[in-house]
Amino acid sequence: MASLLHHLLSEAAQRDPDHLAVRCRDRTLTYGELESAANGVAATLTAAGVRHRDRVGVHLPKSVEMVAAVYGVMKAGAAYVPLDPRAPTARLGGIATDCEIAGLISTTKGAHSLLPAIEQHDLRIAIAVGDAPEAIEQPVQVIRFDDAAAAPGEPHVEGIDTDLAYILYTSGSTGSPKGVMLSHRHALNFVRWCASALEVGPQDTLSNHAPLHFDLSVFDLYLAALSGATVVPVPDEITYLGAELSSFIAREGVSVWYSVPSALTLLARTLPGPGALPTLRTVVFAGEVFPTKELRRLRELLPEADLWNLYGPTETNVCTYHRVTALPEDHVPIPIGRACENTEVFALRDDGGVAGVGEEGELFVRGTCVMDGYWGRPERTAEVVVPDPRPGGRDVAYRTGDLVRLRPDGEYEFLGRRDHQIKSRGYRIELGDIEAALAANPAFLESAAVAVPHPDWGTAVIAWVVPRNGAEITERTVRSHVAGLLPRYMVPARVEVVDALPRTSNGKVDRQQLNDRSSTVPVG
């Protein structure tokens, strides 16, 4: 049985080498070809001096080369570090420097701009997709990707399943990104659960919408390999175009789709009616709360599709799931569900006791899914990976900072971030509650609630609302809508009606930017 992620590729290649492994734009690789390209990349990295347990940056757009690159890095015994090609060079240079990458796989153009921003001396090789890498003037060996992929030989690096497979950098509260370290075992445990829960097989075609630096890509790439299915990375230029995403699913015959809810909302707006995407049998979403109103619309348009809500911070990838059956009323969010296999979740009340049914608490996660820590930051790691706080607890648990409530059916409801819990005029308020109320109004396309400090009340809530096309929305209509659903003290103090909410590169609503903008809004 596979104990390392790249074993999944080797096994698939052995079972059916001619089966299509990856297709992106007009390029395809069979499992046999992908295995061979990954072996070539691994042999090239190894020959250049990349060693077991090193790190290699992968700085590539969506492409067949991106998939071959991550397998090549792991086959060399190293961990891959996704570097978002859309991120500023200085930030990427900082990440590459922080985890001391020994190799970089990029495009010729990308390597040209990124290499000078990397300030460390362990970098031994750059592999560049494209022509004329010799144009790069660097004190580092640069090899064309095609030459690397064609290199003969099979790598013989033997690792174990607790070795790091990849490091995902997420924004840190202090402003410099922190690298979440994840092992082969971590990802394998997850995709094995997915394969059995979603019943994925060689006949399936999986989308890859999320960028490589977002952990949704782990599902796409390794569930596909485990199942011997085909993965189709969504070209970067259509990521945010709903109409193009619908055509992509139809054209590529995607059967299993995984993305953030906002991408599905964009896509749903362009579907002519139910049955437009007949191949799509399973739709999985994660990363933010899917407004129930939008989810209902999606379900009406995709009546045959199975819908799954997955939950988990990057530090645990995915730790709970909820299979969508009946939908609650529009202002009630769907639950995050129950623990995945080989995972335990529990919530601790403020007084330290384990939350029972109906009680609120901070969610803790135990199991293989918990990260190994933040790269080079043991103190920061120790703040969140803590000894299991329950009586008799023997190992560690990850404290998510997320507030949840246990329902009588054993599923958890997400209530908001621990740091989003606010008190205003003495009342305790969950911003998620206000957001659910906002989301229930069909005239509001998107909305968010943000807390800002207030000299008199402690905190004031500002609502941000994007009107649906043509809807006439004023501060007054928004406040009176919320007042119709929630206690008066939860009605936002101010409402900003805007054309769009800011988003991060992952497609999530950019809470930081919203907070920053909210702090400049005058509150009476």
Place this chain on the structure above:
Amino acid sequence: MEVADKIRHFIKEEVVLDTDSSLEDDAPLLDGILDSLALMQLVAFLEEEFDTEIDDTEVTAENFKTIADIERLVDGRRARA
């Protein structure tokens, strides 16, 4: 100002946030310049500036790949109006 110049001005002022940058009519916009937020802002701008409505199904790569493509979309609307 020509249609293309108005679009260019908006993208430079509101999206790129760098008025000195050159943005040719055929520069690719969908590979790094326009993200989801910028696309929505741009569509709202086009609707208001050129007094037209752009349906979600029209926000395609063909129509938004370059400034020249957006100009063609807007000109097509105005010819029909």
